[in-house]
Amino acid sequence: MAPETRNYRYLALVCHTLLIAWIVIWQFLLTTTHAYSLVFIAIMYVVPILLPYKGVIQGKPYTHAWANFVVLFYLMHGCTVAYAVPAERWYAGIEILLCTGMFIGCAAFARKRGRELGLGIIKLKEEMKQEKAYFENRK
Structure with missing residues (x-):
């Protein structure tokens, strides 16, 4: 992994971890009046941000995206x-x-790591060349 790609991965991971901690601290410790039950707040605020966390920790470009x-x-x-x-x-x-920070880190990591792994989408011009060559060689 390139150093720049690794830095974006760390930015995404650190901001993701801090965002989880901040949401919990804000919603459960700093807010004194709750319009909803604590279970509802946990489901609506904490669970969605936890869903991609495992893939972000593992460094999967698709999960970052x-x-x-x-x-x-x-x-x-x-x-x-x-x-x-x-x-x-x-x-x-x-x-x-x-x-x-998480958005920038995830977007940049997904793009750079995807290119490193060869997961990028080829350009239409290149695809047209490949199709033309394929059909010309078939005859």
């Missing part, structure tokens, strides 16, 4: 809270920062 879809939920949550709840604006700022 789809983890970005999960982290967008937390980015939306952070932006909404930052706008709507002035008392928790700093908490939301930390969430937004961690989400941004």
